[in-house]
Amino acid sequence: MDFAELWDPEPGWLNTASYGLPPRVAWEALQGVLADWRVGATSWEPWDESTTRSRESFARLVGADPADVFVGSTVSAALVPIAAALPDGAKVLTDDVEFTSNVFPWKVHEDRGVELVAVPGDQLVAAIRPGIDLVAVSAVQSSTGAVLDLAAVVAASKEVGALLVIDASQALGWLPLTVDGIDALVAHTYKWLMSPRGATLGYLSPRLQERCRPSAAGWYAGRTVQGSYYGSQMDLAPGARKFDQSPAWFSFVGAAPALELIEQIGVETIHRHNLDLANEFRAGLGLPPSDSAIVSTNLAGAQQAFEAAGIRAAVRDGKLRASFHIYTTTADVHQALTALKPLLQKQLEGGLGPG
Structure with missing residues (x-):
């Protein structure tokens, strides 16, 4: 099953570590009680x-x-x-x-x-x-x-x-x-x-x-x-x-x-999905695999490149922080790496490794 279909994210959301996106079932439940609250139905x-x-x-x-x-x-x-x-x-x-x-x-x-x-x-x-x-x-x-x-x-x-x-x-x-x-x-x-x-x-x-x-x-x-x-x-x-x-x-x-x-869905299923995408992103940055759904990098200019491409992530402690959850797709990862490609090329030409 494609669990991502249970959410409605705009492409490029890599910021669950700041806040997660509601599954449709949660959003609809909330809309229902807000409607009741508005008119005093219950x-x-x-x-x-x-x-x-x-x-x-x-x-x-x-x-x-x-x-x-x-x-x-x-x-x-x-x-x-x-x-x-x-x-x-x-x-x-x-x-x-x-x-x-x-x-x-x-x-x-x-x-x-x-x-x-x-x-x-x-x-x-x-x-x-x-x-x-x-x-x-x-x-x-x-x-x-x-x-x-x-x-x-x-x-x-x-x-x-x-x-x-x-x-x-x-x-x-x-x-x-x-x-x-x-x-x-x-x-x-x-x-x-x-x-x-x-x-x-x-x-x-x-x-x-x-x-x-x-x-x-x-x-x-x-x-x-x-x-x-x-x-x-x-x-x-x-x-x-x-x-x-x-x-x-x-x-x-x-x-x-x-x-x-x-x-x-199962936490184990979510765990595998998140790590697969996070490690695909890390590989694109030239970083080794990790056991985390959060990727932190000090790649110079990454925040600006993400903003220009419409990708929403965060900066924490001076580093770009991208986070990958069950509604994140391979297309999101590719979009992010495409946005960072010129910076990675510049870094490679300068002989600097990612961090």
């Missing part, structure tokens, strides 16, 4: 069924129990209870190019002695030593596309008794992942999960749930949501649901069918 409860569907689909994608999955709006807000639970003087280890949604929540606790240690990605596993209380790192780095050796990080963290918190925003949806050995795994869904911005999902291990205070608890974190509207009594939901933030309904209306479609 109450909100039918919209909220999508939150439950999203939670359950996310749980299946990462091999978790839905009872250990919470919903929210942003990665940084999802990490707040974990950071608050760290003891004074705790030491947190991260990658030195980590996206700041997985940096600032720890650094704001520096006034009570929490120390953030940042090392280059290729030194991360070696830096997981006694004295590290928590490792906070992305499964795939936003700026470089580097894929974490998750098995090695899990093993090293377990050996020293450190908690492990994974930001899977640049991974989940194309890279096979499970929560085995992980204490928290959080992902915003608007990138590779191709959902509206505003829907974040996360896993909290039972041992971490016990350590964290649900300090942002509101009516949606109640054991019975509709029984938690009013009054001074609090009866929070069991499991990770007590960490729920009141969901942005329409974001989850788009997220549920998008996540379920990823399940239907």
Whole structure:
């Protein structure tokens, strides 16, 4: 089956690492509820069924129990209870190019002695030593596309008794992942999960749930949501649901069918498709194959060449970043390489290798 037919991309979209394009089924679901909202055709409860569907689909994608999955709006807000639970003087280890949604929540606790240690990605596993209380790192780095050796990080963290918190925003949806050995795994869904911005999902291990205070608890974190509207009594939901933030309904209306479609296609299928195209692009640049759907290059003039050709990518940390997902086609890759061909020829004549 040609899965690309389930989307409606304009040719030349190579920027899923910034935001993913909605599959038609998600777009149509969202249009339906927006039409209902416009005229007041229904109450909100039918919209909220999508939150439950999203939670359950996310749980299946990462091999978790839905009872250990919470919903929210942003990665940084999802990490707040974990950071608050760290003891004074705790030491947190991260990658030195980590996206700041997985940096600032720890650094704001520096006034009570929490120390953030940042090392280059290729030194991360070696830096997981006694004295590290928590490792906070992305499964795939936003700026470089580097894929974490998750098995090695899990093993090293377990050996020293450190908690492990994974930001899977640049991974989940194309890279096979499970929560085995992980204490928290959080992902915003608007990138590779191709959902509206505003829907974040996360896993909290039972041992971490016990350590964290649900300090942002509101009516949606109640054991019975509709029984938690009013009054001074609090009866929070069991499991990770007590960490729920009141969901942005329409974001989850788009997220549920998008996540379920990823399940239907299969992450392994998406993984192969994305890597095939990314490595075809890398080969055209003269780069060796990689294990990432994100390609980062410092080819001089690449951004301008892409813009002139109508190709949408991004620049991160001074490098052109192209990202390849299930709706990307071989024609997109060829269009991109054609746009860069004069630059590659100039580079070759100058005796410079790509980087």
